[in-house]
Amino acid sequence: MSQRKSYAVGTGMFIVLGFAALAYLATQTSSIANNHQGSSYKVDAQFANIGQLKERAPVKVAGVRVGQVQSITLEPGKDVADVTLSIDNKYAQIPTDSVAIIYTSGLLGDQYVGIQFGGAKTYVADGGHFGLTKSTQPLEEMLGKFLGGGGAADAIGGTYTVKANFTNVGTLAVGAPVKMAGVAIGSVASVKADPVKLDALVTLDIDKKYNQIPDDSAVSIFTSGLIGSQYVAIQPGGSPNSLKDGDQLVLTQSAMQLEDLIGKFLVNGSSNSGSNAGSNGSSNSPAGKH
Amino acid sequence: MTDAVHAKPDDRTLVRIRGLTTVLNGKTVFNALDLDIPRGKVTAIMGPSGTGKTTLLKHITGQMRGDAGEVRVDGLNVSELARDELFALRERIGYLFQNSALLTDFDVFENVAFPLRQHTKLPEVLIRNIVLTKLQAVGLRGAAPLLPSELSGGMARRVALARAIVFDPMLILYDEPFVGLDPIALNQVLKLIRTLNETLGITSVLVAHELEAIKHVADHIYLIANGKIVAQGDPNTIASDGSSWTRQVLGGEADGPVPFQYPAGDYAQALGFKQGAA
Amino acid sequence: MNTRVDHGNSVTQSLAQIGACGLFLLRILAAIPLSLRHVRETVRQLWFVGAMSLTIIMVCGLFVGMVLGLQLYHVLAIFGGTSASGSVVALAIYRELGPVVTALLFAGRAGTSMTAEIGLMRATDQIAAMEMMAVDPIAYVATPRFLAGLIAMPLLCCVFCAMGIFGGHLVGVNWLGVDNGTFWSNMTSSVDVWQDVINGVIWKSTAFGAVVSLIAVFQGYTTPPTSEGVAYATTRTVVASSIAILSLDFVLTAFLM
Numbered sequence: 001m002s003q004r005k006s007y008a009v010g011t012g013m014f015i016v017l018g019f020a021a022l023a024y025l026a027t028q029t030s031s032i033a034n035n036h037q038g039s040s041y042k043v044d045a046q047f048a049n050i051g052q053l054k055e056r057a058p059v060k061v062a063g064v065r066v067g068q069v070q071s072i073t074l075e076p077g078k079d080v081a082d083v084t085l086s087i088d089n090k091y092a093q094i095p096t097d098s099v100a101i102i103y104t105s106g107l108l109g110d111q112y113v114g115i116q117f118g119g120a121k122t123y124v125a126d127g128g129h130f131g132l133t134k135s136t137q138p139l140e141e142m143l144g145k146f147l148g149g150g151g152a153a154d155a156i157g158g159t160y161t162v163k164a165n166f167t168n169v170g171t172l173a174v175g176a177p178v179k180m181a182g183v184a185i186g187s188v189a190s191v192k193a194d195p196v197k198l199d200a201l202v203t204l205d206i207d208k209k210y211n212q213i214p215d216d217s218a219v220s221i222f223t224s225g226l227i228g229s230q231y232v233a234i235q236p237g238g239s240p241n242s243l244k245d246g247d248q249l250v251l252t253q254s255a256m257q258l259e260d261l262i263g264k265f266l267v268n269g270s271s272n273s274g275s276n277a278g279s280n281g282s283s284n285s286p287a288g289k290h
Numbered sequence: 291m292t293d294a295v296h297a298k299p300d301d302r303t304l305v306r307i308r309g310l311t312t313v314l315n316g317k318t319v320f321n322a323l324d325l326d327i328p329r330g331k332v333t334a335i336m337g338p339s340g341t342g343k344t345t346l347l348k349h350i351t352g353q354m355r356g357d358a359g360e361v362r363v364d365g366l367n368v369s370e371l372a373r374d375e376l377f378a379l380r381e382r383i384g385y386l387f388q389n390s391a392l393l394t395d396f397d398v399f400e401n402v403a404f405p406l407r408q409h410t411k412l413p414e415v416l417i418r419n420i421v422l423t424k425l426q427a428v429g430l431r432g433a434a435p436l437l438p439s440e441l442s443g444g445m446a447r448r449v450a451l452a453r454a455i456v457f458d459p460m461l462i463l464y465d466e467p468f469v470g471l472d473p474i475a476l477n478q479v480l481k482l483i484r485t486l487n488e489t490l491g492i493t494s495v496l497v498a499h500e501l502e503a504i505k506h507v508a509d510h511i512y513l514i515a516n517g518k519i520v521a522q523g524d525p526n527t528i529a530s531d532g533s534s535w536t537r538q539v540l541g542g543e544a545d546g547p548v549p550f551q552y553p554a555g556d557y558a559q560a561l562g563f564k565q566g567a568a
Numbered sequence: 569m570n571t572r573v574d575h576g577n578s579v580t581q582s583l584a585q586i587g588a589c590g591l592f593l594l595r596i597l598a599a600i601p602l603s604l605r606h607v608r609e610t611v612r613q614l615w616f617v618g619a620m621s622l623t624i625i626m627v628c629g630l631f632v633g634m635v636l637g638l639q640l641y642h643v644l645a646i647f648g649g650t651s652a653s654g655s656v657v658a659l660a661i662y663r664e665l666g667p668v669v670t671a672l673l674f675a676g677r678a679g680t681s682m683t684a685e686i687g688l689m690r691a692t693d694q695i696a697a698m699e700m701m702a703v704d705p706i707a708y709v710a711t712p713r714f715l716a717g718l719i720a721m722p723l724l725c726c727v728f729c730a731m732g733i734f735g736g737h738l739v740g741v742n743w744l745g746v747d748n749g750t751f752w753s754n755m756t757s758s759v760d761v762w763q764d765v766i767n768g769v770i771w772k773s774t775a776f777g778a779v780v781s782l783i784a785v786f787q788g789y790t791t792p793p794t795s796e797g798v799a800y801a802t803t804r805t806v807v808a809s810s811i812a813i814l815s816l817d818f819v820l821t822a823f824l825m
Contacts, residue, residue: 015719021723021730022765353699385697
C-alpha cells in the first residue's frame with residue numbers, strides 16, 4: 001500500500017517537474033518573456049514595403065517593447081500594406097504625428113516596428129492611425145549607404161592614383177573603400193579586365209594625405225563580415241620609398257569567393273579555392289583566423 | 291444452434307458440449323466432440339499431449355470458439371455471448387493456469403485482491419477480510435506481503451487458486467495443476483481441490499496426466515484422443531479398462547495408438563537411398 | 569517457421585504489421601473509457617515510463633546542450649556571431665534535437681521495457697489470466713501504457729530542453745565567455761512560443777510519444793509468447809520506433825513549420 005502511494009507521489013513530482021520545465025521554456029526562453037499581458041489598443045499604419053515583418057513582431061519605442069504586430073493585410077487594388085499594431089494600454093500617450101518605421105534588428109535579425117515620437121499634444125487612440133511611416137529598406141540599399149557613406153574618405157586634399165592587378169576581384173565594385181589599418185583612405189576608381197595579362201586591373205584613388213605608403217605594400221581584397229561587400233585593404237611594407245601617382249602595386253591578394261570559404265568550412269577538405277589557398281591540408285584554421 | 295443463446299440451465303449438467311469441431315492451423319483438434327460436465331463433481335480430462343485439453347478449457351471460457359457445434363455453460367451458449375455477457379460469465383468461473391500466471395507487479399495480497407478491486411467497489415476492510423480468508427484456505431495467509439518471484443512453484447499455484455476462488459465461482463478449471471510439484475505440494479493441491487469441491491460444492495474440471503493423483507480426487511474421467519472421447523468412466527473403471535488407448539495413455543507405453551514417429555515421408559527416400567531423391 | 573511462409577515477402581509482411589498496428593491503435597483508443605477505471609494503473613505506468621526515465625533524459629539533455637554550445641561557439645566565432653549562440657542552441661534544441669533525441673531515448677529506455685514487460689506477461693499467461701478474471705487486458709495493460717507514454721513524452725521533452733538550454737548556457741556563458749545578457753536576450757527574441765515551444769516541443773513530442781508507445785505496446789502484445797519472441801520484439805521496438813520517429817519528424821516539420 002505504501003508502495004502504491006510512492007508511485008503516486010513520484011508520478012506527481014514528475015508531472016510537476018515536466019510542467020515546470022514547460023513553463024520555464026515558454027516564459028523564460030521565448031518571446032513571451034517580452035510579451036505584454038495586459039489589455040491593449042490598436043493602431044493602423046500603412047507601409048509601402050513591409051519586407052520580412054511578421055505578425056507578432058515587436059513594436060518598440062526607444063528600443064523598448066510596447067506591443068506587437070497584430071495583423072498584416074493587403075487591401076486588393078492598393079499597393080500598400082495595412083499593418084495593425086496592438087499596443088499596450090500602459091503606453092497610451094503616443095503623439096499622433098509619430099512615425100512608424102520598420103527596422104531590422106542587426107544585420108540579419110528579424111524586423112520590428114519602431115515608433116519615433118512626434119511633437120503633437122494629441123495622442124493616438126484605439127482604432128487610430130499613424131500617418132507617417134517609413135518602410136523597410138532592402139538590404140542592398142542599406143549596404144550601399146553603409147559603404148558609400150561613412151566608409152569613404154573625405155578626399156578633400158585631392159587624390160593620387162595607384163594600380164594593382166588581381167587574379168580575381170570577386171564582387172569588388174567601383175566606389176568601394178580602400179582601407180589601411182581598417183581606416184578608409186580612398187576608394188576604388190575603376191575595375192577593368194586587362195586584355196593582355198588576362199586579369200583584373202583595379203585603379204585606386206588614395207587621399208593625398210596618405211602619401212607615405214611604402215611602395216612594396218601588399219594589397220588585398222577583403223570582405224566585411226560574412227555577407228558584407230568587398231573592399232581593398234593595403235598592408236604597408238617596409239620599403240623606404242613611398243607610393244607615387246601612377247605607381248603599380250605588385251603584391252596582391254585576390255578576393256576569396258564566399259562559396260570557396262563556405263565550402264572549406266563545411267567540407268573541411270581541399271576545394272578548388274584558387275591560387276591563394278596556402279595549404280591543402282586543414283584549410284579550416286587559416287580561414288578561422290581571418 | 292437449435293436453442294436460443296440463453297437456455298434454461300440444466301440442474302445436473304453444468305457444461306454441455308455438443309458436436310464441437312475445431313480446426314487449428316489445418317489440424318483438426320476436435321471432431322464432433324460431445325462432453326458433459328456434471329454439477330458439483332470433479333471431472334478430469336486426460337489424454338496424450340497435444341490433443342487439445344487446454345484448448346477445450348479455452349472453449350469453455352470462451353477464449354476460443356469452435357468452428358462448429360456449441361458449448362453451453364450454465365445454459366449459456368459461450369460462443370454466441372456478447373463481450374460483457376461473456377465477462378459476466380467469466381466472473382463466475384475460476385481458472386487455474388498451468389504456470390499460475392500471477393501478476394508479477396503485485397504482491398500476493400494484491401494478486402488475490404485483484405479481481406475484487408476490478409469488479410467491486412467494496413470497502414478496503416471487506417476486501418482485506420475476503421483476501422485473508424481465501425489465503426487462509428490455501429494456507430498462505432502469512433505469505434501475503436511476498437512478491438510472486440519469492441514463491442515456490444507450489445506456493446504460487448496455491449496463491450493462484452486463492453485468486454481463482456475469491457469470487458466463490460460455480461466452476462473452477464484446473465489446467466495441469468500437478469505439473470512440477472513435489473509430492474508434498476502435490477498432495478496439498480490435491481487436498482485443496484477435494485476440500486473446495488466438498489465444502490463449497492464447486493464444480494471442478496481438471497486437465498492432468500497424473501492418473502495416481504487424479505484417482506484421489508476425480509469423480510469422472512474423460513480420455514480424449516484424436517479429437518474424440520476414447521474412454522470415460524469413474525477412475526476405477528478407466529484404470530481397469532483394457533483398451534489400447536487407456537493402456538498407452540495411462541500406462542505410458544511408448545508406442546500404440548499414439549505413434550512414436552511424427553508423421554513423415556518415406557525414411558529411405560529422405561536419406562537418399564531411393565531414386566527420385568533430390 | 570512455417571508461419572513465416574504464410575506471411576509472404578517482407579514488403580507485404582511489413583504492410584501487414586503496419587495495418588495490424590493501426591487496428592491495434594483503434595482497440596487501444598476504444599478501450600480508453602474502460603481504462604478510466606484503471607486510472608491508478610495509468611499513474612503507475614507514468615511512474616515507470618516517465619519518472620524512471622528522468623535521469624537519462626536529464627543527463628543526455630545536459631550533454632546535448634553542452635556539446636551544442638561548444639560546437640556552435642566555434643562555428644559562430646568564425647563569423648563573429650557568438651552572441652547568437654543562445655538563440656541557435658535554443659532553436660536547434662526546440663525544433664529538432666529535443667523532440668527527436670528524447671523520443672529515441674524514450675524508445676530505448678521506456679519502449680523496450682514496455683515491450684519486454686507485456687511480452688513476458690503474455691509468456692507467463694498473465695494476459696490470459698486477466699481475460700479469465702473478466703478484466704479487459706487492452707484496457708488494463710495496453711491503454712494505460714499508451715496513455716502514460718503519451719503524457720510522459722512531452723513532459724520529458726520539456727525537461728530535456730530545459731536541461732539542454734542549461735547545458736548550452738553552462739558552456740557558452742560560464743566556460744567560453746559569451747555575455748550572459750546577450751545569450752538570453754538573443755534567445756528570447758528569436759524563440760517564438762507557438763512556433764517553437766508549442767509546435768516544436770509539445771506537438772512533436774506528443775506525436776512521438778504516441779508512436780513510440782503504440783509500437784512498444786503493439787510489439788509486446790503481438791509477439792509470440794516465448795523468450796525468443798520477446799527478445800525479437802524488443803529489438804523490433806527500437807528499430808521500428810527509430811524509423812518512425814525520424815520519418816515522422818520530417819513529415820511534422822514539413823507540416824508544422
